[in-house]
Amino acid sequence: MKWNDIRISAIGGTICSIWASISLGDALQTALTAALGTLVSFATSRLLAKWTKRKK
Numbered sequence: 001m002k003w004n005d006i007r008i009s010a011i012g013g014t015i016c017s018i019w020a021s022i023s024l025g026d027a028l029q030t031a032l033t034a035a036l037g038t039l040v041s042f043a044t045s046r047l048l049a050k051w052t053k054r055k056k
Helices: 003-021 024-055
Strands: none
């Protein structure tokens, strides 16, 4: 076996074990949390931009 084959096998095994341990509910919850965090971050940056414009 070549060194490259061993690396590919190890990476494939790691991905398969991670894939088996993550449920659809966990992935959906993570995606929703990320979307909510993005919206809050965007709204906060917009509010801060308006607030600093008024100060000038």
